[in-house]
Amino acid sequence: MPKLSDPNSRRTARKQLWRNHTFCGDSIVPDTIDEANELAEQHLERSLRAARQPIAVGAPGVCDECGDDSPRLVRGRCAPCRDGRPR
Numbered sequence: 764m765p766k767l768s769d770p771n772s773r774r775t776a777r778k779q780l781w782r783n784h785t786f787c788g789d790s791i792v793p794d795t796i797d798e799a800n801e802l803a804e805q806h807l808e809r810s811l812r813a814a815r816q817p818i819a820v821g822a823p824g825v826c827d828e829c830g831d832d833s834p835r836l837v838r839g840r841c842a843p844c845r846d847g848r849p850r
């Protein structure tokens with residue numbers, strides 16, 4: 764995760780954001796450059812928040828949902844249960 768206090772990381776993140784924004788379904792239709800920057804800024808914050816979610820630290824244990832041993836549980840659930848994948 765780049766440090767947000769570093770202006771270079773922030774610029775890079777924004778560049779990637781503009782390239783990738785369609786992935787999260789946000790539509791950015793700015794009227795002005797200022798508005799574009801503002802939207803990009805808000806979008807960046809949202810994206811970074813969203814990106815932090817899956818990096819939750821897991822712990823080994825038994826899955827609450829399927830009862831399997833998993834090397835990495837997040838909130839008590841193994842990866843297949845979290846993803847809804849068939850086992």
Ligand SMILES: [Zn+2]
Nearest residue numbers: 826829841844
């Ligand atoms: Zn499970």
